[in-house]
């Protein structure tokens with residue numbers, strides 16, 4: 001472990017999918033970090049739209065990373081994951097072979113207006129009662145999700161255990177925090193029956209180190225397919241997950 005790793009601060013909440021992706025990568029690599037609970041979209045103190053946060057991170061989103069030694073600051077989960085892999089030579093999860101790396105990058109670019117729609121179209125309408133989504137928006141979002149799942153089923157996962165070959169990469173981590181959250185063990189808002197390759201891959205990903213720890217917020221939230229959870233349940237889910245992640249980091253030190 002690199003000594004500087006103790007001074008990497010991640011801003012976010014465990015309920016956020018892209019925040020989970022970054023933290024999962026760091027736990028898998030046994031890379032201690034500090035975590036500052038930051039409410040997405042809030043302009044109050046401790047929120048991602050507070051002027052102090054925006055000064056460092058102009059897009060106002062979580063996850064964001066700050067290196068407390070150098071002041072280096074960056075937002076966007078994929079940029080953060082690639083940066084960490086580059087800086088600490090985590091080549092197993094972000095292969096140096098140009099073709100393999102290009103495939104990982106290809107998934108990471110695809111993700112944003114496709115797989116990421118899983119959160120926007122299927123989960124956010126249940127858990128973000130402060131936001132309103134039109135029927136047209138939700139229909140377009142669901143159609144994007146179906147197309148993306150189809151591509152994963154018959155393309156990316158047709159002949160391999162993971163998205164890019166037979167070993168896991170950061171593409172799988174990023175994809176799983178979105179797709180995995182929909183499973184019946186978590187929010188239960190999607191039926192994966194038509195997608196046998198995706199189901200096989202979901203099982204593989206459930207066996208990855210720290211899977212259960214990084215998903216505590218979702219275990220706490222439970223099935224939301226019938227009813228939207230009250231806000232207190234979400235707040236408590238984040239708090240409990242935060243505690244578990246802090247414990248895991250302490251165990252590493």
Ligand SMILES: N[C@@H](CCC(=O)N[C@@H](CS)C(=O)NCC(=O)O)C(=O)O
Nearest residue numbers: 016017018040041061062063076077
């Ligand atoms: N493309 C970004 C998406 C980040 C994102 O959507 N974060 C949400 C929380 S899950 C957020 O910060 N929303 C607050 C806002 O946009 O005001 C990434 O991968 O980091």
